[in-house]
Amino acid sequence: MPESTIPVLTIDGPSGSGKGTISRAVAARLGWHYLDSGALYRAVGVAAGWADLDLDDAGALVRCAFDTVVGFRDDAAGEPRVLVNGHDATDELRTETAGAAASAIAAIPEVRSALKERQRAFRQAPGLVADGRDMGTVIFPDAGWKVFLTASAEERAERRYKQLKDKGVSVTLDGLLREILARDARDASRAVAPLRPAEDAVRIDTTGQGIEAVVERVLALVPGHGA
Numbered sequence: 189m190p191e192s193t194i195p196v197l198t199i200d201g202p203s204g205s206g207k208g209t210i211s212r213a214v215a216a217r218l219g220w221h222y223l224d225s226g227a228l229y230r231a232v233g234v235a236a237g238w239a240d241l242d243l244d245d246a247g248a249l250v251r252c253a254f255d256t257v258v259g260f261r262d263d264a265a266g267e268p269r270v271l272v273n274g275h276d277a278t279d280e281l282r283t284e285t286a287g288a289a290a291s292a293i294a295a296i297p298e299v300r301s302a303l304k305e306r307q308r309a310f311r312q313a314p315g316l317v318a319d320g321r322d323m324g325t326v327i328f329p330d331a332g333w334k335v336f337l338t339a340s341a342e343e344r345a346e347r348r349y350k351q352l353k354d355k356g357v358s359v360t361l362d363g364l365l366r367e368i369l370a371r372d373a374r375d376a377s378r379a380v381a382p383l384r385p386a387e388d389a390v391r392i393d394t395t396g397q398g399i400e401a402v403v404e405r406v407l408a409l410v411p412g413h414g415a
């Protein structure tokens with residue numbers, strides 16, 4: 189099948205809007221592949237930290253983006269794990285420190301270019317669900333279905349708080365809300381591929397909506413797959 193005919197559904201939105209959760213569930217229901225594009229940016233941020241790179245040294249960060257090897261696999265319990273340069277970095281990648289580093293390096297245009305083809309290579313039969321900030325606008329502008337997920341900043345911070353607490357990570361709700369707002373502002377204001385809905389995206393506000401309800405709303409967009 190030529191690459192361009194392979195179906196893609198994109199799910200973009202700010203931190204904590206539920207992109208990863210909804211995309212994984214929708215991909216499983218459709219039997220399609222899943223791309224967590226944020227994990228690539230987080231992996232470069234974490235690898236840059238391991239190498240002690242300066243977050244202001246754009247040249248070194250671009251080289252790091254080209255050199256960092258990222259692998260995705262499920263463990264024996266079916267939980268997704270992410271390998272960075274061969275090391276299981278799943279837990280480190282999910283910290284707010286890694287999120288902030290990812291957001292900073294993601295503003296460098298050459299870092300984004302370095303990761304572009306790697307993201308497009310995930311477009312494999314029978315289909316792809318891709319989550320991030322610019323999936324519908326830049327990486328897969330020809331996607332058949334585009335979703336932009338939102339939720340109030342307070343609810344997003346509460347979701348993240350609960351998620352990190354469940355993992356035993358020590359955080360405060362106030363601190364998380366501040367970090368989420370700072371990251372949203374940086375992701376939405378950068379010059380290249382800012383966080384914004386594609387013109388043809390369906391916007392879904394998930395504030396007060398359960399995960400299953402959102403999954404059904406997204407699936408209803410894909411002919412033959414709604415409830």
Ligand SMILES: Nc1ncnc2c1ncn2[C@@H]1O[C@H](COP(=O)(O)OP(=O)(O)O)[C@@H](O)[C@H]1O
Nearest residue numbers: 203204205206207208209347351394397398399
């Ligand atoms: N509609 C929803 N209602 C309640 N909690 C949700 C919803 N969507 C996601 N969550 C929870 O919020 C947390 C963050 O979701 P996640 O998928 O990681 O968001 P994102 O990828 O957009 O940052 C997870 O613990 C997830 O289970």
Ligand SMILES: Nc1ccn([C@H]2C[C@H](O)[C@@H](COP(=O)(O)OP(=O)(O)O)O2)c(=O)n1
Nearest residue numbers: 202203204225226229290291294320321322
């Ligand atoms: N397609 C993407 C995905 C992520 N990024 C950047 C900007 C985000 O703040 C960070 C982390 O993204 P990620 O989707 O993992 O973060 P959240 O789960 O939404 O908190 O990476 C990006 O610029 N473009």
